[in-house]
Amino acid sequence: MRLNRILLSTALVVVALVVQVTVLARLHLPGAVPDLLLLVVIGLALVYGHTSGALLGFGAGLLADIAPPADHATGRYALVLCLVGYAVGLVRPENGRLRSATVPMIVVVVAAIGSTLLYAGVGSLVGDTSARHVGLTGLLFSAALYDLLLAPFTVPLIMTLARRTENDPLAGEGPSTMGGGEGAYGWLGGGGRGSRIGGQRTGLLGRSARNRQGRMKGAKRL
Structure with a gap:
């Protein structure tokens, strides 16, 4: 990835993780915790594509795995966000711009449910059965609801910032060099x-x- 992508993605991931650990996790909402880190990966993958989405998802998930107060196996959430980032990047439009808000909201709901199922599935493989005791159905519903309510305030902003890095005239690739148009050089x-x-x-x-x-x-x- 290019330097401007790395800098922006790193800043967004760190801020999202800090807010999620220090604020959202302390709200003690019923069911799941609002996953701001997931929304950051979704917003970036919708602009950068599946390859960058997978790399960003893995890095963000790995950071969440080692950041306190993590109580699960290292690499568990990294795998989940890596797969989510790759899958979300596959629905990215060619120009990186979405004409309506329907697609991102659908993507958020599917990603919230899918990430919860993947996290619970990987946990069952390593002997973590906490999802069964809490109730998987309640976790799925609350995860989708919380992320959907939080998405309109985060995903559009993240996509706007990501598109600005793509429009960097000093970049070697981007929308100006795609689709048969004239490149920056x-x-x-x-x-x-x-x-x-x-x-x-x-x-x-x-x-x-x-x-x-x-x-x-x-x-x-x-």
Whole structure:
């Protein structure tokens, strides 16, 4: 990933984790805890795509696994968010922009339910049966509800910030270099507007040079 993506993603993940641990986890809401870290991964994956989404999800999940007061096996949530980031990135539009809010809200609900099921499933493989005692149905409903209520205030903002990094003119890739359009460095190529202007200037300079050369030769013949 590019440097601007890494810096923005790291800042958003750290802020989300701090808010989730120090604020959301202390609300003691019934059922699941609102997953702000999941919403950050969703917002970034909807702009960056499935590869970056998987990498960001793994990094964010691993940070949550080792940050106190984590009480589960290291790598458990990293696997969950890695898979969620990859899957969410697959529905990313080509230009990174969504025309309606329906798709992100559906993605949030599906990701909340899917991440809860994956987390419980991985926990059962390593001997953690706490989801059975709490009640899986209540966890699924509360996770989807809390994340859906929190999504309108977070996901659009995250996507806006991520699109700004994609529009960086110093970046080597992004929307300006996709879809057959001219890239940020298109003026160095042979098919852009800049090359046509340069060709016209070269032609004018060439004709002027030839005219001057002709006048000089005529002077010599005299």
